[in-house]
Structures are given as C-alpha cells and as structure tokens.
Amino acid sequence: MSKKYYLDDLMKSILSKTQQGLEISAEPYKSLAKSCGIEERELISRLKWLKKEKLLKRINFSFNTKKLGLVSTLIGCQIPEEKIKTTREIINNRQNISHNYLREHRLNMWFTLSARSKQELKFNLDELKKKLKPKEIVSLPTEKLYKLRLNLNVN
Amino acid sequence: MLTDKEKKVAGYFSKNELEISPRPFTKAAAALLMQEEELIAILNKLSQKKIIKNLRGVLNHKRAGYAKNALIAWNMDGFTCGNKDEFIKKTFIDDDRISHCYKRTPHKSFNYDTFTMMHAKSVKEIRNFVNEKGAGFRIKPAVLFTRKELKKEMLSLGSLL
Numbered sequence: 001m002s003k004k005y006y007l008d009d010l011m012k013s014i015l016s017k018t019q020q021g022l023e024i025s026a027e028p029y030k031s032l033a034k035s036c037g038i039e040e041r042e043l044i045s046r047l048k049w050l051k052k053e054k055l056l057k058r059i060n061f062s063f064n065t066k067k068l069g070l071v072s073t074l075i076g077c078q079i080p081e082e083k084i085k086t087t088r089e090i091i092n093n094r095q096n097i098s099h100n101y102l103r104e105h106r107l108n109m110w111f112t113l114s115a116r117s118k119q120e121l122k123f124n125l126d127e128l129k130k131k132l133k134p135k136e137i138v139s140l141p142t143e144k145l146y147k148l149r150l151n152l153n154v155n
Numbered sequence: 156m157l158t159d160k161e162k163k164v165a166g167y168f169s170k171n172e173l174e175i176s177p178r179p180f181t182k183a184a185a186a187l188l189m190q191e192e193e194l195i196a197i198l199n200k201l202s203q204k205k206i207i208k209n210l211r212g213v214l215n216h217k218r219a220g221y222a223k224n225a226l227i228a229w230n231m232d233g234f235t236c237g238n239k240d241e242f243i244k245k246t247f248i249d250d251d252r253i254s255h256c257y258k259r260t261p262h263k264s265f266n267y268d269t270f271t272m273m274h275a276k277s278v279k280e281i282r283n284f285v286n287e288k289g290a291g292f293r294i295k296p297a298v299l300f301t302r303k304e305l306k307k308e309m310l311s312l313g314s315l316l
Contacts, residue, residue: 019212023210024210025195026180026191026195027178044177055215056212056213057214058173059172059210060213061168061198062207062211063169063207063310064205064206064207067204067206068165068206068312074257074259088305091305095313096315098309098310099307100307101304102301102303102305108302136264138262139262140260141259142258143260144258146243146248146256147248147253147254147256148256
C-alpha cells in the first residue's frame with residue numbers, strides 16, 4: 001500500500017528545512033532555497049513533487065490557541081460499531097472539532113473540542129452528549145501544553 | 156485583543172495552507188481585500204505577539220515510515236521514580252517520536268493526567284517504550300493504538316475569534 005521512496009540528500013535536506021520553518025516574507029521560498037543551496041525554481045518544483053507524492057502534507061501557519069483565549073478538551077467516548085458512521089458525520093461537520101480518531105480501546109472514538117470559554121465548551125459538550133448518546137463519555141480538559149511538534153527524522 | 160483585520164488574517168490562514176509558488180501571499184491578500192505588504196506586516200505582527208507559532212512544513216508520518224501511532228495516557232500523579240518535570244522533559248519533550256504532550260484534568264473513569272501521541276515504526280516499538288518508561292508508575296499507562304483517522308484538520312479559527 002505505501003510506496004517506498006528513496007530520497008536523494010537534497011530532497012531530505014529540503015524536507016528537513018521545510019519542517020524547521022519558513023520566514024514570513026513576500027518570497028519565503030527564496031530564502032529557503034538559498035539555505036538549501038539551490039535556485040528557488042528548483043525548490044518549488046521539488047516541493048510540489050513532495051506534496052504530490054504526499055510526503056509533505058502541507059505548509060501552514062500554526063496558531064497559539066491559548067493566546068487567542070481558546071479552551072479545549074479531549075473527549076473519549078464509547079460508540080457501538082454500527083453507529084460509528086453516523087457519529088462520524090455529526091462530528092466531522094463541526095468546525096470546533098479538528099481531530100477525530102478511532103482507537104483500540106473501550107473508549108473507541110477520540111476527538112478534540114475547542115471553544116471561546118469554559119462555559120461554551122460545557123454547552124457544546126452537553127449538546128454533543130445529547131446528540132451522540134454514547135454509552136460512555138469522558139472529557140479531559142487541557143490544562144497545559146507541554147509539546148506540540150512533530151519532528152520526523154527524514155533519513 | 157486582536158484587531159478585526161488580524162482576526163480575518165488568522166481565520167484565513169487557519170483554514171488555508173501556504174501556496175507553493177514564488178509569491179504565495181498574493182492570492183491570500185486579494186481574498187482578504189488587502190495589499191500583500193499589509194498582509195505580511197500583519198502576519199509578522201501576529202508572529203511577534205506569539206499568536207502565530209510558526210510557518211512550517213508538515214510531513215506525512217505514514218509516508219516517512221512512521222506507520223504506527225498511539226495515544227498514551229499516563230498518570231503522573233502516581234509517578235514514584237524521581238522528579239516529574241524532569242521525567243516529562245527527558246521522556247516526552249526530548250523524544251522526537253512524541254509529537255504531542257498535554258497535561259489534562261483526569262476523569263474518574265479515565266484516571267490519567269498526561270497525554271502523549273507517539274509515532275513509531277512498529278507496535279513493538281511503542282509497547283517497548285511504554286514498558287520501559289512506564290515502570291515507575293503506580294497506575295499502568297494506557298496505550299490506545301490508532302485504528303483510523305476520521306478527521307484531521309487545522310482548527311478553523313474563523314468561528315472562534
């Protein structure tokens with residue numbers, strides 16, 4: 001299923017440097033190219049290939065949600081197999097839910113819910129409970145972010 | 156805290172990735188009805204205010220050979236072997252296989268207070284990690300292997316700002 005890739009050193013260096021970060025400027029790929037020792041044109045064509053082959057998911061800004069005043073919680077619930085499809089639709093339609101996973105556990109569905117305040121979070125959770133009617137549900141509010149960074153060794 | 160323009164910019168880039176093109180901000184600026192220069196100034200301001208954490212590439216961990224991942228829940232409260240902060244730093248923060256680490260309020264039927272996501276090449280690698288690192292805990296860590304990703308997106312800020 002998953003293809004094997006043999007990336008040359010330049011590809012690896014591009015992936016690694018892109019993962020480390022780009023500067024915020026009108027032409028961010030120009031300076032990235034320079035640090036990889038290649039022309040911008042070549043960098044762009046290689047990045048497009050990496051994206052097409054799905055080795056690079058995307059390049060994006062990430063935001064500090066805490067600084068934006070947002071609160072969040074991780075929710076685990078027990079959803080019977082036959083209800084997974086409909087539950088998934090309900091959950092995936094919500095903009096305030098960014099991640100949703102099936103996991104191997106009694107609590108088999110896990111997702112994150114964000115809101116502007118604790119009250120709003122509780123309101124949304126209560127509403128979801130009514131709608132999903134899970135056999136069991138646990139909410140684990142975020143107290144502190146220790147780490148959020150996926151750094152993959154590309155070698 | 157944020158100006159209306161900053162909200163618009165944050166809302167836009169929480170939903171849209173950066174284009175791969177020589178001038179990746181021109182289209183965004185047009186969509187936001189501003190000049191490219193102004194947009195970049197706002198983004199830099201958000202970055203200075205630490206509201207923007209970074210602009211970076213996200214690799215596909217499955218394609219990079221990290222086929223297995225698991226949510227591991229720890230009860231740090233019951234950690235008996237030394238300094239908790241040191242353990243968290245050494246075991247979670249310094250290990251590149253751990254992508255997320257959060258402190259959470261435990262629940263009575265899921266009594267764990269620290270949550271990590273681990274990416275590895277095999278189930279065995281994750282099991283070994285938990286067996287080794289989980290030795291000093293009164294409550295055994297819970298390992299929840301990922302069965303399927305149903306949704307994984309950037310959190311869309313538009314409706315939350």
